[in-house]
Amino acid sequence: xxxxxxxxxxxxxxxxxxxxHLSTTKRRExxxxxxxxREFGDIxxxxxxxxxxxxxxxxxxxxxxxxxxxxxxxxxxEKALSTDEVGFGSIVHVKDQKTGDSQKFQIVGSTxxxxxxxxxxxESPIGKALVGRKRNDVVTVxxxxxxxxxxxxxxxxxA
Numbered sequence: 542x543x544x545x546x547x548x549x550x551x552x553x554x555x556x557x558x559x560x561x562h563l564s565t566t567k568r569r570e571x572x573x574x575x576x577x578x579r580e581f582g583d584i585x586x587x588x589x590x591x592x593x594x595x596x597x598x599x600x601x602x603x604x605x606x607x608x609x610x611x612x613x614x615x616x617x618x619e620k621a622l623s624t625d626e627v628g629f630g631s632i633v634h635v636k637d638q639k640t641g642d643s644q645k646f647q648i649v650g651s652t653x654x655x656x657x658x659x660x661x662x663x664e665s666p667i668g669k670a671l672v673g674r675k676r677n678d679v680v681t682v683x684x685x686x687x688x689x690x691x692x693x694x695x696x697x698x699x700a
Contacts, residue, residue, distance in 0.1 A: 546610055546613045546614055546615065546650055546651070546652050547614075547615050547617060547629055547650040547663070548614045548615065548616055548617070548649075548650050548652060548653060549616070549617060549630055549649055549650075549653060549700060550616055550617075551700075552649065552650070552652065552653040553611075553614060553616050555653075556607060556610060556611055556614070556652075557611070559607060560604060560607045560608060560611065563600060563603060563604050563607070564604055567600055568600065571593060571596050571597045571600055572597075574589075574593040574596070575590065575593040575594065575597065577589075577593075578590035578592075578593050610652060617629050617630045622699045622700065623697075624697045624698060624699060625675060625676075625697070626673060626674065626675055626697070627648060627671045627672050627673060627674050627675075627694065627697055628648070628672060628673075629648055629649070629650070629663055629672070630647070630648065630649070630699075630700045631647070631648050631697055631698065631699070631700070632645060632646070632647045632697070632698040632699070632700055633645070633646050633647075633648065633671055633694060633696070633697055633698075634694070634695045634696035634697075634698075635671070635692040635693060635694055635695065636692065636693045636695050637690060637691070637692060638679060638691040638692065638693055639690070639691065643695070644659070645659055646659050646660070646661045646667065646668075646671070647659060647660045647661070647700055648661060648662075648663050648668050648671060648672060649661065649662065649663070650662065650663060651663075651664050666682050666683055666684065667682050667690075667692070670682045670692070671692075671694065674694055675694065675697075676694050676695070676696065676697055677693065677694060677695075678693070678694050679691055679692065679693045679694075680692050680694070
């Protein structure tokens with residue numbers, strides 16, 4: 542049931558760094574909290590101990606989730622990216638045909654998507670509309686609220 546998750550080399554590095562941080566520093570912090578809570582006495586009625594054990598369970602679950610994502614990761618070769626057509630990893634400059642506003646997005650996988658950093662998932666409405674299109678194409682995008690957006694692709698760059 543696990544499907545491959547497409548990821549950029551930058552996203553792969555961030556994923557490895559997070560796993561490393563959680564597996565070392567965070568694990569030690571939680572272990573220290575458990576040890577300290579045990580010293581309070583009877584663990585059957587010890588809220589600090591229960592809280593630390595719950596944190597440990599959440600931490601281990603997160604590490605397992607990230608390691609599974611790492612196993613499924615399919616890293617794109619940024620050297621193979623084309624500037625002729627929008628694809629995974631491309632940086633796309635678009636201009637809203639109605640407002641004249643220009644924006645720049647990078648098309649990434651759903652695990653790396655972060656609209657604040659202008660990284661859009663290839664599975665998002667805008668990402669789906671842009672993938673496979675060429676410079677000067679005008680795409681129409683259904684948005685959750687409001688009228689459809691018409692975006693003109695003004696430039697395609699490699700990441």
